[in-house]
Amino acid sequence: MSYIRQKYSVLIGEQTSERLKIEIGSADVEAAKDMASTTVRGRDLVTGLPKTIEVLAEDVAIAMKDVIAEIIVAIKETLEETSPEIAADVIDHGIVLTGGGALLKHFDTVIAEATKVPVFVAPNPLDAVVIGTGEALKSIDVLKNN
Known part of the structure; x- marks a missing residue:
């Protein structure tokens, strides 16, 4: 705007x-x-x-360039602060984008270029978090014990 x-x-x-x-x-x-x-x-x-x-x-x-740059900085900072084991998994398997932002054209390639990590868009990015939460709730007993 x-x-x-x-x-x-x-x-x-x-x-x-x-x-x-x-x-x-x-x-x-x-x-x-x-x-x-x-x-x-x-x-x-x-x-x-x-x-x-x-x-x-x-x-x-x-117009979105500065916001995109902030997101990339946040991703890089998160990767730097992540334990080596999890960071290795992310490097091996990549980052999965979910939510409405995942639908932004070329967002996955821009993040991949900036982080040197593969980036994928979830099959149903708008529903991915809800679907994942539903799957997690199916195993609520396991989650409570951890």
Whole structure:
């Protein structure tokens, strides 16, 4: 929202911002240059009137760049603080992305390049945590004893 406001002098809402991220968002600025653009409607901050603008996928990637960088720093810090045994498992088997962020285009490749660890997107990333929790609850007695 802030990036669109600064670059185009157009105010868009959270829903429009989220739609941009889903439709043309990319974690990789270079890859985004080859992606399509889309149009959005917002309020022109100069005139106060509604305005339609074309937003490039590259714009969305640039807008998310700092947040992506923070996530990568957090992943690296976590890997550095992880016990050697678990870190070895992660290096051997990779990182699995779950949740809505896993759906961001090129996110897996950007993380893999930054960490030098294989990265995979879970088959149903939006449901993966719930499915895993359900599986864990099937063995609640085992979990209680640990």
